[in-house]
Amino acid sequence: MSENTTAHTGMHRDITAKSGDVLVSCRGLQKSFGDREVMKSIDFDMLAGDITVIIGRSGSGKSTLLRAIAGLTDPDAGTMTFDGEVVFEDAKRTPAWKQVDSHVGMIFQSYTLWPHMDVLKNLTLAPRKRLGMSESAALERAEQALAEVGMSDHIHSRPSELSGGERQRVAIARALMMRPKLLLCDEITSALDPPVAAEVLDVLRRLKEEEGIAVALVTHDMAFASKAADRVVFFHQGEIAVNATPDDAFNKTEDPELKKFIDAVRF
Numbered sequence: 001m002s003e004n005t006t007a008h009t010g011m012h013r014d015i016t017a018k019s020g021d022v023l024v025s026c027r028g029l030q031k032s033f034g035d036r037e038v039m040k041s042i043d044f045d046m047l048a049g050d051i052t053v054i055i056g057r058s059g060s061g062k063s064t065l066l067r068a069i070a071g072l073t074d075p076d077a078g079t080m081t082f083d084g085e086v087v088f089e090d091a092k093r094t095p096a097w098k099q100v101d102s103h104v105g106m107i108f109q110s111y112t113l114w115p116h117m118d119v120l121k122n123l124t125l126a127p128r129k130r131l132g133m134s135e136s137a138a139l140e141r142a143e144q145a146l147a148e149v150g151m152s153d154h155i156h157s158r159p160s161e162l163s164g165g166e167r168q169r170v171a172i173a174r175a176l177m178m179r180p181k182l183l184l185c186d187e188i189t190s191a192l193d194p195p196v197a198a199e200v201l202d203v204l205r206r207l208k209e210e211e212g213i214a215v216a217l218v219t220h221d222m223a224f225a226s227k228a229a230d231r232v233v234f235f236h237q238g239e240i241a242v243n244a245t246p247d248d249a250f251n252k253t254e255d256p257e258l259k260k261f262i263d264a265v266r267f
């Protein structure tokens with residue numbers, strides 16, 4: 001594997017996966033907490049540039065999978081590759097894991113912005129510290145990232161001066177500072193009113209279309225899932241029960257649990 005290290009940005013190398021290539025591949029991922037098996041041998045692939053919507057009941061293992069892909073929790077067994085390199089096997093991360101750190105961003109439901117810093121500082125803190133980015137380069141990138149989420153006017157606002165939807169857009173912009181190839185979003189719109197949630201989700205759709213960023217998101221927003229998803233993944237009791245196109249998942253599934261789930265959320 002050629003090393004194309006650029007110390008300035010901290011990026012190990014560029015991603016070679018093109019739209020439609022496998023970006024993340026998980027095989028046999030297992031995770032237990034005590035005697036509770038919350039991931040039971042998960043096989044899961046994500047293609048570069050795809051939007052994957054993950055649905056399922058509370059407690060079915062959705063967050064655990066995203067956290068495992070982000071490196072916030074380590075599976076007990078299984079393998080994971082990222083852009084063709086093995087990043088996790090034999091219950092531990094390999095040296096290639098740094099690809100994941102460089103190219104994967106995660107955003108959560110609760111706002112994780114620093115309340116005592118303005119938006120600009122929230123965005124530039126990690127790139128300045130972790131990547132050693134210069135102040136002017138960080139400013140330029142922050143301006144770009146805020147433009148991408150439609151928040152340019154708020155560069156000097158404090159988080160307390162922003163609405164919930166605006167904060168989540170800033171949280172997305174902060175993730176964009178690292179130029180991710182994959183964004184993992186865990187119920188990022190669950191605390192927002194439906195129209196505001198739709199605006200935030202629309203930002204993700206544009207990032208996919210304009211930047212080719214892959215998105216895996218856990219959401220209960222079935223309208224977004226059927227409109228914008230390339231794949232719909234339905235979790236049930238620690239297993240992926242269905243992995244299909246939105247049309248197949250929502251209109252043609254024979255899976256009894258998915259049918260029940262859809263009936264429960266359909267209005």
Ligand SMILES: Nc1ncnc2c1ncn2[C@@H]1O[C@H](COP(=O)(O)OP(=O)(O)O)[C@@H](O)[C@H]1O
Nearest residue numbers: 033038056057058059060061062063064065235
């Ligand atoms: N750190 C943890 N310690 C113990 N149990 C956990 C931990 N994280 C998750 N779990 C349990 O694992 C199961 C799956 O959780 P999670 O992946 O968060 O589900 P979901 O996101 O689908 O609601 C739940 O029963 C949850 O209580």
Ligand SMILES: [Mg+2]
Nearest residue numbers: 062063064186
């Ligand atoms: Mg969850």
